[in-house]
Amino acid sequence: MKVAKFGGSSVASAEQLRKVASIIQDDKERKAIVVSAPGKRFSDDIKVTDLLIELGEAYFNKQAYEQQLQAVLERFREITAELHISNDVITEIKASVESILESNQTDAIKMDALKATGEDSLAKVLSAYLQSLGLKASYLNPKEAGIIVTDNPGNAQILEESYAELYKLREREEIFVIPGFFGYTNDGTLNTFSRGGSDITGSIIAAGVQADLYENFTDVDSVYSVNPTIVENPKEITSLTYKEMRELSYAGFSVFHDEALIPAFKADIPVCIKNTNNPNGIGTIIVSKKEPQPNPVVGIASDTGFVSIYVSKYLMNRELGFGRKLLTILEDEDISFEHTPSGIDDLSVIIRESHLPKEKEERVVARIKEVLNPDTIHIDRDLALIMVVGEGMDSTIGLADKATNAFAKANVNIEMMNQGSSEVSMMFGIKTGEVKEAVKSLYETFFTE
Amino acid sequence: MKVAKFGGSSVASAEQLRKVASIIQDDKERKAIVVSAPGKRFSDDIKVTDLLIELGEAYFNKQAYEQQLQAVLERFREITAELHISNDVITEIKASVESILESNQTDAIKMDALKATGEDSLAKVLSAYLQSLGLKASYLNPKEAGIIVTDNPGNAQILEESYAELYKLREREEIFVIPGFFGYTNDGTLNTFSRGGSDITGSIIAAGVQADLYENFTDVDSVYSVNPTIVENPKEITSLTYKEMRELSYAGFSVFHDEALIPAFKADIPVCIKNTNNPNGIGTIIVSKKEPQPNPVVGIASDTGFVSIYVSKYLMNRELGFGRKLLTILEDEDISFEHTPSGIDDLSVIIRESHLPKEKEERVVARIKEVLNPDTIHIDRDLALIMVVGEGMDSTIGLADKATNAFAKANVNIEMMNQGSSEVSMMFGIKTGEVKEAVKSLYETFFTE
Known part of the structure; x- marks a missing residue:
């Protein structure tokens, strides 16, 4: 049925x-x-x-x-x-x-x-x-x-x-x-x-x-591998896993309301996106698992409107509970965060700009200063995230090299890079103004070469 | 004086x-x-x-x-x-x-x-x-x-x-x-x-x-840019900032007891490492700030003995407090963690192996399952971290490309990559057995080409 x-x-x-x-x-x-x-x-x-x-x-x-x-x-x-x-x-x-x-x-x-x-x-x-x-x-x-x-x-x-x-x-x-x-x-x-x-x-x-x-x-006939307003006539995606779809939709692909798929996801039902106006088109199928692909990258998504809070403190790394205390302040202020990349003695929290309006900013900064006494704290608005998505990326040697090379070719500085937690994506943070150039270059690298 | x-x-x-x-x-x-x-x-x-x-x-x-x-x-x-x-x-x-x-x-x-x-x-x-x-x-x-x-x-x-x-x-x-x-x-x-x-x-x-x-x-005459047991006769570092030294010493450079430098760091006193047996050698000087360098990378450090806890859950990203709850469990178990890279619906916590002995592992996993009900949780031991360190790395286009290319050349898969939180380093997680090959390749890329 x-x-x-x-x-x-x-x-x-x-x-x-x-x-x-x-x-x-x-x-x-x-x-x-x-x-x-x-x-x-x-x-x-x-x-x-x-x-x-x-x-x-x-x-x-x-x-x-x-x-x-x-x-x-x-x-x-x-x-x-x-x-x-x-x-x-x-x-x-x-x-x-x-x-x-x-x-x-x-x-x-x-x-x-x-x-x-x-x-x-x-x-x-x-x-x-x-x-x-x-x-x-x-x-x-x-x-x-x-x-x-x-x-x-x-x-x-x-x-x-x-x-x-x-x-x-x-x-x-x-x-x-x-x-x-x-x-x-x-x-x-x-x-x-x-x-x-x-x-x-x-x-x-x-x-x-x-x-x-x-x-x-x-x-629509199917899900595209990249935003068609950035790249003309992009490749269509014939098959996606749930995880891939979720990562793409996080960063701007509006195929499905994420929560809509939960019952199907849990029951492991394949989902097919088709066009009523072109029902014989191949469409895009969403499944739990798929065979490994020679080019594991299925899509490149981008989204703007992120902000980062950067905190550094000499020997932060030794303070048990430092990160947790910071997150508790944010939770207490009802600010949900996206990511928390960290160096040795520094920690950034990436937040959707809508969750950290200017009027909250001052209070949050003051609380962080009071509780954590950092050496440095600063807030950068104007951050965009780019996701390069595909199952099997985590075990394909050289993919990070290809991706970072695409940014270098487009002369775009990578403000932030995060790979390896997700098994199906790499995440890059760049300045909002450079999204189009970066996405074009990534598309060329992964889909046309 | x-x-x-x-x-x-x-x-x-x-x-x-x-x-x-x-x-x-x-x-x-x-x-x-x-x-x-x-x-x-x-x-x-x-x-x-x-x-x-x-x-x-x-x-x-x-x-x-x-x-x-x-x-x-x-x-x-x-x-x-x-x-x-x-x-x-x-x-x-x-x-x-x-x-x-x-x-x-x-x-x-x-x-x-x-x-x-x-x-x-x-x-x-x-x-x-x-x-x-x-x-x-x-x-x-x-x-x-x-x-x-x-x-x-x-x-x-x-x-x-x-x-x-x-x-x-x-x-x-x-x-x-x-x-x-x-x-x-x-x-x-x-x-x-x-x-x-x-x-x-x-x-x-x-x-x-x-x-x-x-x-x-x-x-010793000075601090070397890389572990001399991995690379023969490596370049000496003439000048380091406190932050650079700290990031290098985090990942295996045992120049100084980190805490020893806090008073000098706070008072902004330059520190010079010299050799009693060769006092006219140039030594390595540690300062607060230094002039931008054409090649900003000063050192490559590596350390083994890390373990990661990987947790994923569909729509995890929407659960306010998910990350904080996970960190609270760890703090409660007296486990200090190093990093928490995250994807959209997944989160990893990187911990020094000594902080997560096998006997704690089972209990921690059980508590995470109980409190957070994740779709997946698994623990990977055998992780090594490699730090590529240098002030100004955050604003130099193409560095990530060079670094990831070095891994690809050495045929080493990057399990985890984290850049941009620290302004002075990029961090890579790889399998312990591949450290030597990766470090050699990075050294060649940044210091001999």
């Missing part, structure tokens, strides 16, 4: 839904279908989920929400009309929105129920359309499927007990279409996952049914 | 003391002289300090100590006879040892007083010898000089209040010879510094008198 999840752009219009149906028809293994709410049809379009959020906010602020409601209804009216299926869903949405707003629930729970309406309605539309094409298909509510979640509106977490129930879905003969993005608490209240939560639903279903494959249909 | 400290081999015999006197005579600025106890004259010889320790242990164990006492006396008898000076010191040592052993002090304090006898007697001998040569010189007891220390037998620490008193030594017209290795507590009890403590005394005196130079006379 395969789980196929279709994202917002794949279900944005009747035209797109026709492609979806065709994809489903192409492979009998595609029986578990997960859908997002209709996304943008063109760049200035508004996603159905955003319309529903606006609707809710208007209502809570005691403003008119008719306009947003009509816009949502219009999206579905257009789709059902063009697909020549019943427009019962329009009446259902209207009734459902009214009943949600008039319920005795908290605003947070009302908002979750509103937001989920897009996915829920689209799942109904798609199953009706598949039926109209003569396929055995039905809509499946997440409650009926068995998706039980924590009581945490807007950020619900799946409960382990769900999986036994979900496993029973394997017995179904016909196609079932499940709306993504939400589940139900043990007392039956709808709660949504975090934004991007349809990927989470797909991943949960894939883990639950122990799918042979979790296909994630989106609007 | 210069402070000249002469180590154990420089004062091991009458012949060596003649060289010392000649060095003192050569430069009128050499007025503050600090001496060790007589060291080895040949490789199987026993240092006077070791004889004194054996003597004390024999006494505490109620065994005969006459043999050790005679051996100490014989060393001084030989020296005074050959230098044609009074042998009063022999009687003094005998009386002093008896009075120490019969005193009402604790064993620890008795031992400290015994151990200090070697330095103290040698200082008396040297000042008598200098006088016999017609120089204005006198023995100066550390108490009279003003070396006040904490009450901590065998590991005394200098008290800040000493420095005001020591500064007055500047006013002295004549040469004064101070025994190294010990000071006195505020209540007048003799306490020794840690082993190698004559370097500490020299450093304290240099800081106290705000010396123009602290000359440390030993039996």
Whole structure:
């Protein structure tokens, strides 16, 4: 059994839904279908989920929400009309929105129920359309499927007990279409996952049914080996491990919401990224393990907006607890850090700039001075990280040499370098202004030579 | 004013003391002289300090100590006879040892007083010898000089209040010879510094008198750029900064006891390492700052006996406090760590093998599993660290490239690489068995090409 999840752009219009149906028809293994709410049809379009959020906010602020409601209804009216299926869903949405707003629930729970309406309605539309094409298909509510979640509106977490129930879905003969993005608490209240939560639903279903494959249909052919705005027509990645994907997405590759993949990762389900608009393209497959490659580097990612705190003290190395005390100060200030490279008597902490705003800087520096009495402390903003990623890098002689050579060729100074903790990446810190040159040079070194 | 400290081999015999006197005579600025106890004259010889320790242990164990006492006396008898000076010191040592052993002090304090006898007697001998040569010189007891220390037998620490008193030594017209290795507590009890403590005394005196130079006379011409047992006839280092010296000594260069230099470092006194047997050699000078060099690398050091704990967990990066919790476990187990290189979802902790004995390993691993629930944890022993050291490395483009190229040429895999936290070094972790090949290749790259 395969789980196929279709994202917002794949279900944005009747035209797109026709492609979806065709994809489903192409492979009998595609029986578990997960859908997002209709996304943008063109760049200035508004996603159905955003319309529903606006609707809710208007209502809570005691403003008119008719306009947003009509816009949502219009999206579905257009789709059902063009697909020549019943427009019962329009009446259902209207009734459902009214009943949600008039319920005795908290605003947070009302908002979750509103937001989920897009996915829920689209799942109904798609199953009706598949039926109209003569396929055995039905809509499946997440409650009926068995998706039980924590009581945490807007950020619900799946409960382990769900999986036994979900496993029973394997017995179904016909196609079932499940709306993504939400589940139900043990007392039956709808709660949504975090934004991007349809990927989470797909991943949960894939883990639950122990799918042979979790296909994630989106609007790109595959994951590129490097940011295509830096390098023109870069090589596509055909196969990635979870670890590789995670390291790439850390430094700017926005393929997946990281947390979305956890259920699939834990259940060891391969994940395939495919393009609804080019379903025969090879796509990118994400797996747990892959065969060693002659060129182990699969991708080069870069991200800006990092800052480093540098602390040095003669004989720091001898002070038991020095590093821990520094980290405790940061934790106490609610600053999560990324890395802590250290020399003998010096230590740097790399932090995302958003976690160390200027107003915290002075206080943090003062506390470090007070507690640790360092010889030197200074803060460098304007730091970018570059990740060179690939399984097997840790055991390939000469890779560090190739990478550092690429920086030297581009005349870029390496401010920081970190290799060997991760078995699948090397990390470099450079000045933000030099990212493009460095990435281009690395790409040439690892992909075109 | 210069402070000249002469180590154990420089004062091991009458012949060596003649060289010392000649060095003192050569430069009128050499007025503050600090001496060790007589060291080895040949490789199987026993240092006077070791004889004194054996003597004390024999006494505490109620065994005969006459043999050790005679051996100490014989060393001084030989020296005074050959230098044609009074042998009063022999009687003094005998009386002093008896009075120490019969005193009402604790064993620890008795031992400290015994151990200090070697330095103290040698200082008396040297000042008598200098006088016999017609120089204005006198023995100066550390108490009279003003070396006040904490009450901590065998590991005394200098008290800040000493420095005001020591500064007055500047006013002295004549040469004064101070025994190294010990000071006195505020209540007048003799306490020794840690082993190698004559370097500490020299450093304290240099800081106290705000010396123009602290000359440390030993039996090597200078510090080599690389371990001479790995590379034949390596380049000598003429000038080092404190930071460079510290990074080199961390990874196996045993020039100085690190802590010995703290007083001189804090007072910004340049330190010169010279050879008593070749006083006109250029030596190695240690300073706070130096001019930028075209080849910033000054030395390559290596040390074995490291172990790494590797921990990985999907989305570890998102867990606030993950790193801190890990370090807290180690601190709780009294394990000091060296470095904590990290990837995105993985973290390694590098520890000296002596700090993580096998019997602790199992417990530590179990605690990490319990507290942090990682996906993977493994321990790698057999790790060596290589440091490439030099001020200005952080701003020299292409150095990482040269270094990593040297590893690749030697066909050595880099297990770990860390650059940029320290401004004066790059650190590499490799398998212990590959150290020689790697160091040779690095030396060729940075010093012979």
